Amino acid sequence: MATGGVNADLAKERERATFDSEQLTNFLYRGPEKVRRKRYLQNLAIQDPVFKKAPLWAFLNREQQYATALKKHLHAYRRIQELGITEPVEKFYYREAAAPHENSPIGLHESMFIPTIEKQATEEQKRKWLPLCHSLKMIGTYAQTELGHGTFIRGLETTATYDPVAKEFILSTPKLTAMKYWPGNLGKTTNHCLVMAQLITKGKNHGIHMFMLQTRDMETHQPLPGIELGDIGPKFGFFDNDNGYMILKDVRIPRENMFMRYYKVLEDGTYVTPPGDRLNYLSMVLLRSAITSMIGQHLSQACIIAIRYSAVRRQTEISPGGEEAQVLDYQTQQYKLFPALATSYAMLMAGRFMYDFYLKTTAQIEKGDLGTMPQLHALSAGLKAFSTWECTAAIEVCRMSCGGHGYSHASGIPKIYVDATPGCTYEGENTVMMLQVARFLMKMYTNLQKGQELPSFVQYMTKSLDTKSCMKEEVAPKCLVMAYEHRASRLIKAAADAIQAMVMSGSSPQEAWNKNTVPLTWAALAFCHMFVVKNFFEMVEDAKMDGQTKAAFMALCKLYAVNGVITHLGEFIQDGYLNNQQVQYIQKSLLDLLAEIRPNAVALVDAFDYPDAILQSCLGRYDGQVYQALYDFAKSSPLNEKEVLDSFFDYVKPVQQELEAMNQPMARL
Ligand SMILES: CCCCCCC/C=C/C(=O)SCCNC(=O)CCNC(=O)[C@H](O)C(C)(C)COP(=O)(O)OP(=O)(O)OC[C@H]1O[C@@H](n2cnc3c(N)ncnc32)[C@H](O)[C@@H]1OP(=O)(O)O
């Protein structure tokens, strides 16, 4: 444990901030009452001896990591029920503090299995399954992806063939590539899963549908007949999770195990047409809608670590014989870290919008109004992809900005990165998700050409592209937003025109699409970027906080927008929308903003309000005592338990002796 009070540099940083970080914390967590409740729940978990006593995951092997994570998450699950915590966000605060950076082996049970039952099951099915789920008699996961197919789910090969005589479905993975592969917690933890399979009845394939499958005996936990299950082995991250594989050999389940809220097969095998398309994709939409906030939180943790450390770390005298500078004073270090910080706030704001939009839209869907599903799909897919790409790249920047110590697990950043980066892949591979956004945008563009009204968040497309930017020396938010709108509109039009031109010259629409997927992803990315920028400005402008806090927050928001223009400059100037002079204004504004943010950098990360016990970082400690903490971390390495390791006697000594004998002058003769 480090001692010595707060590091003097860090203390100074907090004194010189121009705003009160608590104000921003209150905004981030939606009010002081919610902040108090968050801290209360986090403290409850942090003080709980079961969580407190557990060894740090970094020093454990994979089996131990799995067992520790399981023990903690099960204890948390029980405590959450005992404490009567029902709000999802409050459960999250408790869990995060109970098992920081340890992914839950019952995570899929809570994040996909139960929500899918709640949304896709009939009332009768819910009555039967939900109580068993809540008592963990049933522990389930979401088994969709197969060895051969993750993205193209219409191509899944698992079959569910209805037998009207027995009134059962026969589940089968008829070939190697059909085996379920990747589902979280499928390998060892769960005893049930939702299986996505091709529904075949009366000899006809009706496409993929969801079925409830019991995989293991509920007492002995042994796999049931016809089911082979296992863990898929170690991965880049998620070491503590048993992502699994599953082979099914003609496993029979009752007809009632098909999720029948929207889709139905009658006893005689008649398929009843559902009220709408893609309703069984809604579980993916839920998680996609939650990922933007989640990934923003991952990045915010990396920013706390890198920025606090950069305030403490001193390296190189600026003038000969002078004091070594805090590395945070180097403009280049600010250029790495402040855009990352701005990105984390931007994504937290986008995530807030996204989740609220999800709740609003799904409430309409529940009432039978499916009209906004395409918008929900496009926005959740796009923000999921955009935010995970941006945030994982920024986390890696944070890690490298910590120099050598960033590479150590002592920093905490490597674990944040490896657990964040699969967000680019799971719940829809990012490029594929961007192409779904592009598909939506192309439709909107066609509707525009037909003179139809567009949904509000794509109405900017109706503006003329013949205008020039209003950007002046004082870089105004309005002009920044318009620049993003212009870039998105132009790239959407460019992609649409390219496709139309190919179709006009004889290509099929599919061929024209496939020859333009790169420009289509440019357009989709520009759309998502514009959406995030615009939403960030709107949320800062509407935020209720004092003037100094708002000014500090606004500086970040502007930096996010300005930095995005500089990073993607070609797309903003290609048609002459911004001229050379205006680009210079923006470049100058970037440097001015770095200087403006500098005194508030530590306060801006303090506002995220992560206790040390959650952050688990020697570099990101609130007191800045990083060197003592690094030394303590090194001392606690199991390799240091023995002064001389057995491997020295087993391997080094014999080789030394052999080499010594070989190198004797006599031996060479
Ligand atoms: C607490 C967190 C811990 C982390 C845990 C991580 C857990 C991870 C779990 C998983 O990864 S589960 C598996 C996730 N898998 C995927 O996401 C698969 C991705 N693939 C798809 O979603 C689809 O195959 C596709 C790429 C969207 C294509 O679908 P499909 O082939 O059926 O459609 P298209 O022919 O392209 O389009 C047809 C039509 O349907 C519309 N559409 C597609 N998806 C949706 C949707 N979800 N909602 C509404 N509408 C949808 C699409 O836009 C087309 O519309 P039109 O243009 O024809 O109007």
Ligand SMILES: Cc1cc2nc3c(=O)[nH]c(=O)nc-3n(C[C@H](O)[C@H](O)[C@H](O)COP(=O)(O)OP(=O)(O)OC[C@H]3O[C@@H](n4cnc5c(N)ncnc54)[C@H](O)[C@@H]3O)c2cc1C
């Ligand atoms: C940590 C983790 C947890 C997971 N948990 C679960 C789970 O709980 N349940 C579950 O069912 N699955 C789970 N998955 C699987 C995950 O959902 C899939 O890996 C994901 O959907 C991507 O599919 P894929 O692996 O088939 O990638 P592929 O589609 O094979 O992607 C490979 C490449 O092909 C490109 N590509 C593919 N199709 C197209 C296209 N049409 N156009 C252009 N490019 C294309 C992609 O962009 C990518 O570059 C998990 C995966 C991970 C990593």
